[in-house]
Amino acid sequence: MKSxxxxxxxxxxxxxxTMNTAMNKSSNIVSGGGQVKDIGHLYYTDxxxxxxxxxxxxxxxxxxxxxxxxxxxxxxxxxxxxxxxxHHPAQLMEVMDFSIPDEPQNLDQLLVDCKDxxxxxxxxxxxxFFNQLSCGLDTISLAGEFITATANTNMFTYEIAPVFxxxxxxxxxxxxxxxxxHAGDSILAPGGSISNLYAIIVARHCMFPxxxxxxxxxxxxxxxxxxxxxxxxxxxxxxxxxxxGTDNCVSVPCDEKGKMIPSELERxxxxxxxxxxxxxxxxxxxxxxxFGAFDPINDLxxxxxxxxxxxxxxxxxxxxxxxxxxxxxxxxDGVERARSISWNPHKLMTTSLQCSTVHFxxxxxxxxxxxxxxxxxxxxxxxxDVRYDTGDKxxxxxxxxxxxxxxxxxxxxxxxxxxKAIDHMMGIQEYMVERLKSMPDKFHLVLEDPECTNVCFxxxxxxxRSIPHSVQKExxxxxVTPTIKQRMMNAGTLMIAYQPQGKIPNFFRNIISNPAVKKxxxxxxxxxxxxxxxxx
Numbered sequence: 001m002k003s004x005x006x007x008x009x010x011x012x013x014x015x016x017x018t019m020n021t022a023m024n025k026s027s028n029i030v031s032g033g034g035q036v037k038d039i040g041h042l043y044y045t046d047x048x049x050x051x052x053x054x055x056x057x058x059x060x061x062x063x064x065x066x067x068x069x070x071x072x073x074x075x076x077x078x079x080x081x082x083x084x085x086x087h088h089p090a091q092l093m094e095v096m097d098f099s100i101p102d103e104p105q106n107l108d109q110l111l112v113d114c115k116d117x118x119x120x121x122x123x124x125x126x127x128x129f130f131n132q133l134s135c136g137l138d139t140i141s142l143a144g145e146f147i148t149a150t151a152n153t154n155m156f157t158y159e160i161a162p163v164f165x166x167x168x169x170x171x172x173x174x175x176x177x178x179x180x181x182h183a184g185d186s187i188l189a190p191g192g193s194i195s196n197l198y199a200i201i202v203a204r205h206c207m208f209p210x211x212x213x214x215x216x217x218x219x220x221x222x223x224x225x226x227x228x229x230x231x232x233x234x235x236x237x238x239x240x241x242x243x244x245g246t247d248n249c250v251s252v253p254c255d256e257k258g259k260m261i262p263s264e265l266e267r268x269x270x271x272x273x274x275x276x277x278x279x280x281x282x283x284x285x286x287x288x289x290x291f292g293a294f295d296p297i298n299d300l301x302x303x304x305x306x307x308x309x310x311x312x313x314x315x316x317x318x319x320x321x322x323x324x325x326x327x328x329x330x331x332x333d334g335v336e337r338a339r340s341i342s343w344n345p346h347k348l349m350t351t352s353l354q355c356s357t358v359h360f361x362x363x364x365x366x367x368x369x370x371x372x373x374x375x376x377x378x379x380x381x382x383x384x385d386v387r388y389d390t391g392d393k394x395x396x397x398x399x400x401x402x403x404x405x406x407x408x409x410x411x412x413x414x415x416x417x418x419x420k421a422i423d424h425m426m427g428i429q430e431y432m433v434e435r436l437k438s439m440p441d442k443f444h445l446v447l448e449d450p451e452c453t454n455v456c457f458x459x460x461x462x463x464x465r466s467i468p469h470s471v472q473k474e475x476x477x478x479x480v481t482p483t484i485k486q487r488m489m490n491a492g493t494l495m496i497a498y499q500p501q502g503k504i505p506n507f508f509r510n511i512i513s514n515p516a517v518k519k520x521x522x523x524x525x526x527x528x529x530x531x532x533x534x535x536x
Contacts, residue, residue, distance in 0.1 A: 039057050039060050039061055039064075039107050039108075040106060040107060040108025040111075041106055041107075041108070042057055042106060042107045043104050043105075043106055043107065044104065044107070044110075045104075046107075047061065047107075061107055061111070064111055065111065065114055068111070068114055068115045068118055069118070071118075072118040072121075072123075073125075073137065073139070073142075075123065076123040076125040076126050076137055077125070077126075077127075077137070077516065079126075079127055079128065079521070079524075081123070081126070082123075082491075082492030082493065083122060083123050083126045083128055083129050083492055083493065083494070083495050084120075084121075084122045084123065084489070084492050084495070085119065085120055085492060086489045086490060086492055087120065092120060095116075095120075096116050096117075096120065097113075122495070124136075124137070125137025125514065125516075127514060127516050127517050127518070127521045128493065128494050128495070128521065128524065128525065128528075129495050129514070130494075130495060130496045130497075130510045130511050130512065130517075130525070131495040131496060131497045131511065132497065132511060132513075133289070133317050133344075133347045133348075133511055133513060134344075134346050134347050134353055134513065135350070135511060135512075135513045135514040136350040136513060136514030136515060136516060137350075137352075137514075137516075138350045138351060138352065138409055140408055140409045140412040140413075141350070141351045141352040141405040141406070141408065141409040142352055142405075143405075143408065144352070144404045144405030144406070144407070144408040144409065145352050145405050147404055147408075148401045148404045148405060151164070151401065151404075153401060154398050154399065154401075155168070155188075155390060155391075155399040155400065155401050155402075155403075156377070156378075156389065156390060156391025156394075156397060156398060156399055157377070157378070157389045157390075157391055158384060158385075158386075158388040158389055159382065159384070159389075161401065164401050164403055164404055165388050165390065166388070167403050167404060167407040168188065168390070168403040168407075169388070170407070171403060171406060171407055171410065172186035172187075172188075172357065172359070173186075174410075174415075175343060175357060175359060176359050178322050178323065179319075179322060179335055179336065179341055179343075179359055180335055180336030181336065181359055181360070181361045183361075183362070183363045184359060184360050184361050184362060184363055185359070185360045185362065185363055185364060185365055185366045185393075186357060186358065186359040186360065187357070187358060187366055187390065187393065187394055188355070188356060188357050188399070188402045188403060189356050189357070189358055189394075190354060190356065190396070190400065190402075191344075191354055191356050192232070192234065192314070192316030192317075192342055192344045192356050193232070193234035193237065193238075194356070195316065195342035195343075195344070195356050195357065195358035196232070196234050196235060196238055196283070196312070196314055196316070196342050196358075197234070197237075197238045197241065197242075198340075198358045198366070198395075199312040199340040199341075199342065199358055199360075200225070200235075200238045200239075200242055200281060200312070201242060201369060201370075201395075202340065202360060202365055202366060202369045203280065203281050203310035203312065203339065203340070204219075204242065204280070204281075205365070205368065205369035206310070206339075206362075206365055206368075206369075207280055207310065208220075208280075209368075212369070216243055220278040221276070221277075221278070222248075222272075222275070222276055222277030222278050223244060223248065223277070223278050223280055224244075224248045224249075224250055224272050224277045224278065224279050224280070225239060225244065225248065225249050225250070225279070225280060225281035225282070225283065226249075226250045226252055226265055226268060226269065226279065226281070226282045226283065226309075227249060227250075227251065227252065227282070227283035227285070228251070228252050228253075228254050228258075228259075228260035228283075228284075228285055228288070228295060229251040229252065229253055229254050229502070230254050230258045230260075230285065230288045230289075230290065230291065230293060230501070231251075231283055231285050231288070231314065232285070232288075232289055232314055232316065234314075235249060235283050235314065236249045248277075250268050250272065252264050252265045252268060254293070257291065257293055257447065257449075257451075258288050258290070258291035258292075258293030258447070258501075259293045259294065259295050259296060260284065260285070260295040260296070260300065262296060262299040262300055262302075262303060265282065265300065265303055266303050266306075266307075269303070269307055269309070279307060279309055280309060280310060281309060281310045281312065282300060282303070282304050282309050282310065282311050282312070283312050283313075283314055284297055284300050284311060284312070284313045284314070284338070285313075285314045285315075285318075286313050286314065286315035286317075286318040286319055286321075286331065286332065286335075286341075287315065287316075287317035287318020287319070287321070287451075287452045288317070289317065290454065290456065290499060290501050290509055291446075291447055291450065291451075291454060291456060291501070292317070292318065292450050292451055292452025292453065292454030293451055293452075294318060294331040294332075294451050294452075297311075297313065297332065297333060297334040297335055297337065297338065298333050298334030298337070301334050301337035301338065305337075310339050310340075311337065311338045311339055312338060312339065312340045312341070312342075313335065313338045313340070313341040313342070314341075314342055315341050315342055315343050316342045316343065316344040316347065316356065317344065317347050317348065317452065318331070318348070318451075318452050319341060319342070319343035319344070320343070320344075320345065320347065320348035320349045320418075320422060321348070321422060321426075321452070322335070322343075323349075323415065323418050323419045323422050324419050324422040324423055324426070325419070326423060326426075327422065327423065327426050331451060336361075338361070339360065339361050339362070340358060340359065340360045340361065341358070341359050342356070342357065342358045342359075343356075343357050343358075343359065344356045344357070345357065345406050347513055348422065348425070348452075348453070348513050349406075349409075349418060349421075349422075350421070350513065350514065350515060351405055351406050351409055352405050354400075354402060355402045355403075355405065355406050356402070366393040366394070367392060367393035369393075370392070370393050370394055370395050371392045371393060372392065373392065374392065377391060377392075377397075378391055378392045421515040424515055425453050425512050425513060425514075425515060425517070426452075426453060428453070428512050428517050428518070428519065428522065429450060429452075429453040429454075429455055429512050431519050431522060432455050432510065432512070432522045432525075433445065433448070433449075433450065433455060435522060435523070435526060436455070436457055436526070439526070441460065441465050442459065442460055442465070442530060443457050443458065443459060443460065443526075444457060444458045444460060444469060444477070445457050446458070446501075446504060446507050453511060453512040453513060454509055454510070454511060455509075455510040455512070456501075456507055456508065456509050456510075457507060457508055457510070458474070458477040458478075458481065458507050458508070459477070459480075459481070459484060459508065459529050459530070459533050460477065461480060461533050461534055461535065461536040462534050462535065463536075464476060464477065474504065474505055475505050477505070477506075477507070478500070478504075478505025478506035478507065479505075479506070480533065480536045481498045481505075481506040481507060481508060482498065482506060483533075483536055484508075484529065484532055484533040484536065485497075485498055485508075487532040487533070488528075488532060491532065493528055494525060494528050494529070494532075496508050496509070496510050496525075496529075497509050497510075497511070508529075510525070
């Protein structure tokens with residue numbers, strides 16, 4: 001009988017031989033030095049794991065798929081390529097087959113499906129895509145997504161995700177330190193809206209711990225929360241979901257820059273108390289969705305301390321500015337006084353979607369709020385330190401691995417590299433503002449001194465240029481803005497979002513959250529809008 005060590009050595013040699021063969025074959029396929037077998041007539045059942053002998057075919061299938069992915073990445077970074085080949089829904093259903101067949105399709109058809117999917121998809125990483133808060137393509141973060149999907153594990157116990165759980169601990173601790181929470185608790189959530197929801201339910205638990213067992217009957221009557229009139233809709237949504245009701249999420253007026261007015265907050269708190277209501281929660285916004293405004297944290301913290309309210313900061317958009325020593329000043333003064341903060345790396349940090357975090361100043365309160373002690377999943381007598389199990393401190397049980405792409409990206413850039421990217425994007429915003437100010441006949445800024453990378457403006461077609469600026473002129477510009485957007489989409493050369501804000505009619509909200517954007521891209525943007533809209 002062979003010794004165990006000899007058996008292990010032979011097995012190891014066999015693995016190395018197999019890996020070397022695969023790597024050589026991969027190199028030939030990518031370089032064109034080898035001939036790829038035609039696998040188009042095969043089906044998924046010809047691949048592993050359904051066919052134990054189908055490893056070569058699987059390799060060839062993935063190699064062809066990888067060429068489509070790399071072509072898409074190349075086109076995404078090619079300024080001569082369109083952002084989107086736009087089709088209306090009926091047209092898209094004509095050129096792509098979306099039907100669900102009864103019989104399996106062969107691999108060739110599946111590869112065509114993959115290629116067409118990318119062909120008609122918006123290239124959100126394109127330097128001319130300024131449409132959303134989440135723009136850009138970080139290639140290292142994308143590599144992390146490949147590994148994440150390959151590992152395909154759940155994030156609820158250390159037992160099944162040991163490497164990723166430890167990565168999560170290190171990253172979240174680092175983020176809390178940047179915020180100024182030197183102990184505390186954190187978790188990754190499926191989107192900023194859920195991060196904000198976590199803050200609201202944890203605040204309720206900490207202030208009214210009997211709620212966990214006794215429900216709504218244990219809460220004081222007339223419970224109310226407060227958020228600025230420019231807050232993200234997820235705050236009112238959370239009020240609805242938690243049973244508070246949207247009418248009990250009180251909107252606090254903002255100044256002309258979109259920042260919550262502290263005196264108005266305190267006035268509304270006193271009004272609520274006089275009406276017999278019970279204020280408990282204030283949501284401050286660090287980077288509003290439209291204007292990118294930052295509420296004055298220190299002033300709001302003073303009010304919350306005075307009245308015994310929980311202060312949460314919705315930093316889903318703007319919290320990444322915490323990475324910048326230059327740009328966090330003035331925007332985040334007093335951030336460490338908040339009880340919680342949400343922060344979405346998939347926005348201004350350009351991490352691949354989705355990657356959202358929420359952080360708390362106090363340790364252990366997530367488990368205190370959400371733990372159900374499900375011993376069939378979260379046994380306390382495991383052979384490792386069960387404090388690393390995360391499933392019992394979240395409301396969702398199963399949790400996607402959103403950490404690896406961020407960990408790998410942070411390792412690649414370093415904290416200093418991330419800071420440089422933030423400073424670069426803010427610098428591009430400042431350049432764009434100055435360029436628009438230099439052309440007052442063609443552009444009018446809604447907000448002349450934005451605090452984040454949001455640049456809000458109207459384009460002025462030729463026939464309006466002799467008319468003095470007024471509310472009536474704004475209405476007319478608001479009417480032509482959607483037409484310019486339509487022309488953008490049809491041309492496929494540029495994408496910028498538009499929307500109204502309160503009484504302000506439609507205007508463009510240009511977002512810079514792609515570090516690949518350069519000053520000459522802003523020059524192109526200005527020229528292209530003028531080309532598309534001058535004759536309206």
